[in-house]
Amino acid sequence: MKNILVTGATGQIGSELTMFLRQRYGNENVVAAGHRREPDRELLESGPYHCIECTDGETIISLVKQYRIDTIYHLAALLSAVAEKYPQKAWDVNLAGLFTVLEVAREHACAVFTPSSIGAFGPDTPRDDTPQDTIQRPVTMYGITKVAGELLCDYYFRRFGVDTRGTRFPGLISYKTPPGGGTTDYAVEIFYEAIKKEHYTCYLEAGTYLDMMYMPDALKAAVDLMEADPGKLKHRNAFNVTAMSFAPEHIAAEIAKHIPEFTMKYEIDPVRQAIADSWPNHMDDSAAREEWGWKPDYDLEAMTGDMLDKLSRKIA
Numbered sequence: 001m002k003n004i005l006v007t008g009a010t011g012q013i014g015s016e017l018t019m020f021l022r023q024r025y026g027n028e029n030v031v032a033a034g035h036r037r038e039p040d041r042e043l044l045e046s047g048p049y050h051c052i053e054c055t056d057g058e059t060i061i062s063l064v065k066q067y068r069i070d071t072i073y074h075l076a077a078l079l080s081a082v083a084e085k086y087p088q089k090a091w092d093v094n095l096a097g098l099f100t101v102l103e104v105a106r107e108h109a110c111a112v113f114t115p116s117s118i119g120a121f122g123p124d125t126p127r128d129d130t131p132q133d134t135i136q137r138p139v140t141m142y143g144i145t146k147v148a149g150e151l152l153c154d155y156y157f158r159r160f161g162v163d164t165r166g167t168r169f170p171g172l173i174s175y176k177t178p179p180g181g182g183t184t185d186y187a188v189e190i191f192y193e194a195i196k197k198e199h200y201t202c203y204l205e206a207g208t209y210l211d212m213m214y215m216p217d218a219l220k221a222a223v224d225l226m227e228a229d230p231g232k233l234k235h236r237n238a239f240n241v242t243a244m245s246f247a248p249e250h251i252a253a254e255i256a257k258h259i260p261e262f263t264m265k266y267e268i269d270p271v272r273q274a275i276a277d278s279w280p281n282h283m284d285d286s287a288a289r290e291e292w293g294w295k296p297d298y299d300l301e302a303m304t305g306d307m308l309d310k311l312s313r314k315i316a
Contacts, residue, residue, distance in 0.1 A: 003031075003067055004069065005110075008076030009032035012177050013075050014032075014073075016215055020219040072113070074098060080119050080183045080275055081182060102153065112164045113222055113225065115222070116150050119183075120146040149166075157237070174188065178192075186248060190252065199264070199265075211244070212242075214243065221296075224292060239287060242283045244298075252264040257304075258308050
């Protein structure tokens with residue numbers, strides 16, 4: 001039985017991944033660690049929770065020893081738009097935090113999953129069918145920390161034998177977790193506004209294609225990769241994974257099939273538009289499919305129907 005530590009457990013991915021892991025491996029075998037002193041009741045009452053700073057190595061070591069941790073899902077990070085606002089803090093949280101976790105993993109023989117992002121690419125990267133191995137010259141602090149994190153994880157695998165693995169996630173869409181400062185968060189906000197107001201003002205231009213994924217697929221990808229046969233992995237940090245690629249007008253049209261009164265207009269945020277313009281339209285995730293059997297369950301149509309149904313009941 002695995003003993004798992006999830007850092008960033010109160011964040012966008014972590015809050016849902018923790019519960020997903022607890023259902024799979026047992027509540028007491030998954031330790032949640034986040035920066036909030038009072039997390040959601042479900043997270044707090046379903047299993048162990050500790051309030052920590054992700055750069056506090058001594059505290060992480062104590063948790064690893066106390067719970068005999070063998071696997072760490074390291075998710076603590078600032079997202080793209082927030083990272084541009086606070087670049088020094090983003091460097092500290094995103095990269096110093098990862099370095100701390102990798103050192104703990106080296107000393108205590110833990111496997112480590114850490115997510116990278118489409119933000120690890122830049123304007124010089126091929127935008128269509130972006131290859132698994134290609135030029136990565138991001139122009140944001142978020143992207144810089146993600147590229148450095150990929151290299152650091154590969155270094156710890158090659159130099160010290162730490163079992164590091166990761167995915168380059170696209171924009172993630174969830175009915176459980178509210179938007180948290182990401183460039184792709186319009187694809188979450190639009191559902192809230194469609195249900196509440198039947199109207200949304202989009203901060204990205206029409207025709208801005210970005211890779212996206214419904215959260216259930218993201219959770220599945222993280223766990224499937226960590227359970228994959230290491231002998232079949234030619235890559236490790238990090239695999240392109242995606243489920244769908246669309247522009248704002250496409251998701252608006254899909255929502256309108258369910259809410260005919262829904263309308264959308266555009267008021268462009270130049271910061272987030274510039275970030276989106278530096279990212280791929282669509283990634284080639286064939287390496288993930290070939291090396292560990294990656295396959296998403298949700299496309300735009302299936303995700304929209306499920307998202308509207310679940311979020312409507314949540315809001316009601």
